Amino acid sequence: MADLQGDGQQEAGFGARSERVADYPRPPALVPCGRHVRVEVFGRVLCDTHRSLRVLETFHPPTFYLPPEALDVSLLEPAPGRSFCEWKGVARYFDVLLPEGRRLPRAAWQYPEPTPAFAALAGWFSLYPAAMAGCWVDGQPVRAQAGGFYGGWITDELIGPFKGDPAHPELI
Secondary structure (H helix, E strand, O other), rough: OOOOOOOOOOOOOOOOOEEEEEHHOOOEEEEEEEEEEEEEEOOOOEEEEEEEEEEEEOOOOOOEEHHHHEEEEHHHHEEEEEEOOOOOEEEEEEEEEOOOOEEEEEEEEOOOOHHHHHHHHHEEEEEEEHHHEEEEEEEOOOOOOOOOOOEEOOOOEEEOOOOOOOOOOHHH
């Protein structure tokens, strides 16, 4: 896993410092994170952890990957379809499903066998913030990255512009 250098942050000590997503690397960096991540869906806690991995890629807000032991995996059901990332490999998707039948289709994904550079992601889950009832990082509400395909988590310390933002078509 890489450490983010320069104007960006390292895993610990986020404090009030800002991060410019234009300074994130390409290929992306995989950075451990000890910030408090909480996700709620359908009035239930899906995840509550101080252990995550952030994928940092140029002009993208970070994507948070959460360890399977921190999620209520009983709410996840495999969904059809796969996608391919040139950096991480083949992703598989999951619906979020409650016993009473409410479903969020393809709201979570994971890389069961990622590329060697992203091996630490194996089996960890990421979630589309826009599909959840709420996502928080250190108590701060997360805003979803624009564009239905992207899974970035936008918090106040991030400085854009962000890929997917229709106000910045040069990044789409």
